Amino acid sequence: MQLESLIQAARGKIPCDLLLTGARIINVFNGRIFSGSIAVHGGAIAALDARPARKVVDLEGRWVAPGFIDAHVHLESAMTVPVQFARAVLPRGTTTVVADPHEIANVLGTAGIDYILAASDGLPLQCFFALSSCVPATGLETAGARLGPAELAPYWSHPRIAALAEMMDFPGVLAADGEVLAKIAAAESRGKPVDGHAPGLGGPGLAAYVAAGIGSDHECTRADEAREKLAAGMRIMIREGTGAKNLDDLLPIVSDVNWHRIMWCTDDRHPHDLITEGHIDAMVRRAVAAGQDPVRAIQMATLTAAEYFGLRRCGALAPGRRADLVVIDDLDTIRIDSVWAGGRQVSAGNEMILADGQTAGPAAPTVMRLDPAALGLAVPAAGEQIRVIELVPGQILTGNGRARACIRAGLATADPARDLLKLIVVDRYSGRGRTGIGFVRGFGMDRGALASSVAHDSHNIIAVGGDDADLKAAVAGVVEMGGGLTAAAGGRIRAKLPLPVAGLMSLEPVDAVRRGLDRLNTVYRELGGRLSDPFMTLSFLALPVIPELKLTDQGLVDVNRFTFVPLFV
């Protein structure tokens, strides 16, 4: 932003780049709507009033809101690179995100953060980042990286680092772990907020967590939980993701007194939802449909997040702010006519009109250090009863079940007839190909295998299948693509989706990714499966912080006891 010329334009001393007339301007500071003009110069708002301008656009009485802000999102969940994410959400009105590169940081460490900063540089979507605070998530798996306070230190001075990201390690906070507190102190000394992640935490634990300096939470699932956290001084991010949907439960907490401490976020929103429902606009729409005042719903989508993160140049329609404008046809349904980002029109209707010149950004290093041909998947029988990971429909927690082992030629094998499939997690970082093997019930496939390099949080390769040949083929397919998703049957790949960026992200548009997922899901259903989103389900089975039984490359983890357990009981 060139302040000199912006000041001149604000004073009417030089012509503005653009004057939008006939606007019903939503003022998030006083909650009012007034009819007028918006003068834009050098990508910023010069004045909310008529000024001499080189170009005039008549908005014909449409409402104009500030660009929406997603206060907490993992771009990786859209399974594509930042420029494609931007193309998906800009027409939805989102012009700024505060993203936590937790997934790519787990795979690539600081190289992942470097990649995401570079790949989001100069996009019409403003991408701020919160520094991932918990890499790796646990010590129970082979991880791609470890980010301590020293590794994070150089990033604090980056102009797009806005916060310390969700502090998932609340046991570490409560134990006053030195590294955890050092990360918090680093953020605090820079005046940056520290985001929380504390599902269900209350009472003395919450007091300690807040005392440590944690300023927000996006994991509330109940209104009383959110009210307790607000009263303790936390900002609340109401989340509506693909997996976790909290808007309906939390909307009742919003009041005259606290709305300016509440904001919207999506956390994880998968391609299908981005395309069919939208992004922050979907939350605003839903809130309005539930009776929330549209202006207030928009205030929570704009000003409150900007204030919390200290983003003084966005979040409102006011002089000096970035000209991020959502032009709305109808305030009750939040039907978006067009979106302007940094003073340029980026969409009309649901279509991007921005030139496609934007590249996918720099290449990310590939991490796929394993030889699929060398995988050893045989499980010598060592008993009759085995532990089984039991899927729970619609949830990422799993049961810790038991089953009679299917023993053939002295080996425990899958038994699709009993919906007992083999699950493997293969270390893709060390080159040693450490492989954890277990069994899972609930995928429902008669045969074949699925494999994925998206496996929270360390993103080793995870695969599930009815026989070892298909498992190997599926894993080999993932490795061959340098990361991605596969479905195999009869010893060959039947469908695949390449995710060459860290094994997490495609270079294709969100819509192409969705079609790729659809093809994979079709094959899955042909193999007899009935889950609605088997790859999402699969991606959480290696996350050893979600109860009760999970599998890492190092073995089965009884999450409640936070320890490894043998397969055979």
Added chain:
Amino acid sequence: MQLESLIQAARGKIPCDLLLTGARIINVFNGRIFSGSIAVHGGAIAALDARPARKVVDLEGRWVAPGFIDAHVHLESAMTVPVQFARAVLPRGTTTVVADPHEIANVLGTAGIDYILAASDGLPLQCFFALSSCVPATGLETAGARLGPAELAPYWSHPRIAALAEMMDFPGVLAADGEVLAKIAAAESRGKPVDGHAPGLGGPGLAAYVAAGIGSDHECTRADEAREKLAAGMRIMIREGTGAKNLDDLLPIVSDVNWHRIMWCTDDRHPHDLITEGHIDAMVRRAVAAGQDPVRAIQMATLTAAEYFGLRRCGALAPGRRADLVVIDDLDTIRIDSVWAGGRQVSAGNEMILADGQTAGPAAPTVMRLDPAALGLAVPAAGEQIRVIELVPGQILTGNGRARACIRAGLATADPARDLLKLIVVDRYSGRGRTGIGFVRGFGMDRGALASSVAHDSHNIIAVGGDDADLKAAVAGVVEMGGGLTAAAGGRIRAKLPLPVAGLMSLEPVDAVRRGLDRLNTVYRELGGRLSDPFMTLSFLALPVIPELKLTDQGLVDVNRFTFVPLFV
């Protein structure tokens, strides 16, 4: 703050230092009052709940508010050093200030900022500072210092620098002056707010001023002016100082939607008012008396300022925040029972109970480079009509009057019979003793002289009197003290108040300063004067940015034309 032990105390794993029971706790986040306990450890709040504690104090149902914050104050206006200011305002509930060291910076430059940082270090009153943005105020006088972006640069990393102070040079902003914009950019790049000072500014000028990045204003005098500034995105600081009182006029702007963008400040509050009315407590009290909800008045005295300045560890009663507590007997009259700062009780009733061990802090360099004996005060007659500074009762602006000169022996002299007194401003910085001489009507003294080293904004020595001998005696008295106020008559000093710190501040308590002022005012009245506060009036007569006619050491300034004019018409 020791986070480790605070976390342990919050969890109840170790005993807290203190438990305050029987409190009616004012929660500024949700606006509610609830009965409970406050656990304090290591100077911070550990929990709003009972915890094991080494000491228990029963508050017997009294209300507890967070410590008050003055969002914009010049400590120098209290005419004493920070420790004495702290002793005056802590019993009034103020536990944090954001001060602009504008006066001492004008006298001593960076040495003045260094002094005030050192002199406020470790006080129970948290003193944050906004870096003075406009030193010197003008080029029409001999100044003590010049603070450009380079001089300010080293201070941005100081943990108690919270903002860039009031940008009074709004013509410089509107002209996109390079140094002005560089100062703003420096603050912005550090994530620090930029305070404004734009009396009456609206329309295109306001758009330009806000576009430059200025985030607050404390100079509104009318509700519609404040509403326009709020709508443009500025925070409003409602001011109630000794000179400027805006609370009654601005209180009507406060609403459900905007209260969290409005805060209180005193700007300049003189010893008398501090003692008789109080500080921020007086504003809260007055707002409540005017019908404002007490909780909201307290929210604006605490949370809103803390949020604006990013002071995450104060401004609320919540875990992890500094244990700054105002214990209130009666919420309607804001009668203060006791105050706790950083977990220690600092007052009971209106009395400080804190040990007096706190020293006055470091010595400030003296700047008094002139020889009073060498002053030349003779004004050779060069006409019959002279320009006269006309006092306007109750205001700091002055008229640009005319009078027949009193010519004696070829020299223009004072003529007390016509209330025509000689006014001089003597440069105390360069050693050259440059002296501006003019005449003023309105002091009403029959004889004698007053002199002061407090003369906004450059703080040269200003004196007014009926004859040259008394003027010289009064100035010599100021010089001899290394700064201060004097009243002389008959060629000798009749009363004096030493202000040895930069010629602006005493080392004595506020109450002693007030008694010193009272003695001076008594002498003034004995000399025939009738102004209620002659030294305050005098202190603004050298400020060449307030219309219409002012005097600097370089001569008479026609402020409307911003140029020097001759004494004789």
